[in-house]
Amino acid sequence: xxxxxxxxxxxxxxxxxxxxxxxxxxxxxxxxxxxxHGDGITAFEEKVFYYxxxxxxxxxVMGLCDFLGGSPSNAMLGCMKM
Numbered sequence: 001x002x003x004x005x006x007x008x009x010x011x012x013x014x015x016x017x018x019x020x021x022x023x024x025x026x027x028x029x030x031x032x033x034x035x036x037h038g039d040g041i042t043a044f045e046e047k048v049f050y051y052x053x054x055x056x057x058x059x060x061v062m063g064l065c066d067f068l069g070g071s072p073s074n075a076m077l078g079c080m081k082m
Contacts, residue, residue: 001056006032006064007048007072013064024048031056044071061067 006013007073013032020027020045029077031051035044065073 001057003031003052003057003061003062004049004054004064005048005051005076006030007076008032008034008066009070009072010034010036012066013037029057033054033072035075041071042074045075045078048072048075050079052079 006016008016011034015033017030017032033044033047033051035041052061052063063076065076067073
């Protein structure tokens, strides 16, 4: 099963998950991580990398972000290159 990791600013990703659950029900292997004001980018990247590794059940993980070029997007892209 392909995992889905949503990396966004603040709690935007959790709002997306809540909306999807309302429409389609609960899904497995879907997580969100939010970068909040004052969070260190290095610690955020470590969390993104951890979730990508943890969620990969052999079919990979799809990474979604709120906008290209933002810190969550850059962290996701950096971790996927490793």
